Amino acid sequence: MKRRLILPYLFMLCFSLNIFAVQGQKKMDRKETLDAVLKVNKYFMEKYADYTATSNVGRVRPSNIWTRGVYYEGLMELYSIYPKETFFDYAYGWSEFHKWNYRNGAVTRNADDYCAGQTYIDLFRLTEDPKQLVSVKANLNMLVNTPQNDDWDWIDAIQMGMPVFAKLGVTMNEPKYFDKMWDMYECTRNEIGGGLFNLEDGLWWRDADFVPPYTEPNGEDCYWSRGNGWVYAALVRVLNEIPKDEKHYQQYLSDFKIMTEALVKCQRKDGFWNASLHDPKNYGGKETTGTSLFIYGMAWGVNNGILDKDVYTPIINKAWSAIVEDAIHDNGFLGFVQGTGKEPKDGQPVTYDSMPDFEDYGIGCFLLAGVEVYKMK
Template identity: 25%
Template sequence: MNACCSSLVIFVSLSLCFSIAQAEPADAARVPHYTTPYVLPSVDQIKKQINRVRTYYESSSTQTIINSSSGEEITDFSEVIHQAEVSEGLSSEWSYTHGVVLSAFDYIDDVIDDERFAKNNTQFYDFVLKRLPYFQQKANQFGPIEKIGVWGRILDFHALDDCGSIGAAMIKTYQKNRKDEYLEIINRTADHISNKQFRLNDGTLARHRPQYQSIWADDIYMSVPFLVNMGALTGETKYYDDAIKQILQMAERLYVPEKELFDHGWSVTSGDYDPRFYWGRANGWVLMSMAELLSIVPEDYPQRDKILHLYRSMVRSLANLQHGSGFWHNLLDRPDTFLETSATAMFTYAIAKGINEGWINHVYGPVALSGWNAINTRILDNGAVDGTVEGTTFAHDNAYYYHRGQSIHAAHGYGPTLYAGVEMIRLLNNDKLDISVAAPNSINSTFHFRLKSEWP
């Protein structure tokens, strides 16, 4: 009996030890394994990536006029050729996506004083202005041209997409080179946005697409950056007033306080019961637009505080919705949708910008840091930016948003990535902050951004 009891005690003891051993993992298992590097990048590393993206983007086009039938460059412009087209490529486009890139180039020139970026802008706009009369002559000779290849409706704007974003970048470039020949297109853009673009009865910019009298969150970016930069250029506050009105009146239809996010779109016919889809890039357009407005409109300007409140509330919500990899989802509140690059870059830029400008608290620093580390994994060795959702209409079903394509050819990712990179450089160089770095291979260590002035 005693021997039996002894054996039982030994068995129980061994079982208990085995259970304890199972409950206490080995040290390696206790260290977190991040799917995206959880590191503090250096300024030089980010500059290298920015220049890699710039080089790839610039090399995408020769910026020439070609014969579309033969593919050969046209060098004699004394006679109009019906097959004349602009060479294809991202860096040849007169498009809203190229406008974001050119605005980013302008901003990079301000921050890191690298003349290659500003020169790129002047080179592009000079190319457009030099050859645009040739296409006007072509239209006069062969009949009206609705679109000129990658230059779209540059001769006759029909929509905000045709002129707003790239017009804003043109103002920024003009502010530096003061080439008066830029003013014709700048003023024509101002006239289209202010006087010709369709609006609802209350003055909210709208489209007849996809439904009659529709509002798109995207159109906040297609109008507001131009309007605030036009206000800065001319000194006319009517442009500031219109920009603020667009954000606030679109927010009345699209902003959902419970989510602190913007619905992608709304139409008059569906009204209060319009279905809601919180598309990532649409919210990115909104947040970038608010950052642009807050940067330019004076701090004491009427209703600027309302824009600041919307901006802050969106940042609070987005911090919570960020995936553990640092990305955000294509549909922000649907974690089973794919992780998307352009929205991630837009949010990273706008959050880092807010910290640098003092619009939001510095505790959001790790959110921006994780965002940049995620974006960095999508910059390929040749400088192409991968994982960007293709152009996306204002839709009314989850199946559409869930199954959008992603590509290095979706130009929407390049400008935001450049913006995110340069703003992260500003954040790393922000002398008001102290950054406590997460220790590698530590069981419990994270990043903390602290305001130096708060500490003794």
């Protein structure tokens, strides 16, 4: 299998140039950061005031699909720093409408379906109503008690599914959920497609179809920005939950650090990341969702003493400023959001004015990023 080697001196040169380019930027103003987050969220909540309404993109889908689940991940993080009652009511009403269940019920093995469980658990922690966890527990117990571990055969699923296991394991004080989470993650990481995590490049192939000999037009491996963002965010959300003495904590932490180093090398001069991390000319241009997820991870790393503040704060500030200044419309609409898909060519064109097929997950990614930037000292 082709493994692209990175010359150490080239990495250090690129890294040093990137740091030099962003030194001296002003520190993020917390009020301005919060104002930007609230503005984008207000746009969404007003446009989608009816949280019960189905999605009709191509076909009818209920509103508890993964795209909306990601939005609510961001909303619950926003609520944690800005506990506005309307935010709670919006999330609670949505969950109640769906009876705290998934679009294909508690028997589903599809991580896209049970992504909503992240919000159900967050709300349970605030209200402690047992009905909120009935389907979540039934679903994960089914997964725990069946032998297969290869359900997450595309890396997006890592973000949709892993945090549910981590959150429920902590909430119920049940290590069995941590164990199954590792088994499924390890299968995706090391077995599916020969292992979807390329340790030499520090990045993930989206699924087995993109493992070499598949390449981008420039001959590089195909590393899709948002796909890698999903994994990066999942590692953050797991590390933020599980005990530091959990037996696989250090492996998750190592993967997070490896990815961080790889992602820094791919940042554009303007602060964004391209849809294609190793081929900037293949549908090159600003892209908000991957950028938001990378900001989220790096800011969390700084906030938790995992990443060096002096090194990473300028990188984070540059990326966050780029989104705030270049992507947010006056009405709160978020530009440069790549539509759904699995590779750089999907959901194109990605422009300031283009409307993605689903905009909820893009806003959810942005909220995750904004909350962590807001927390930075």
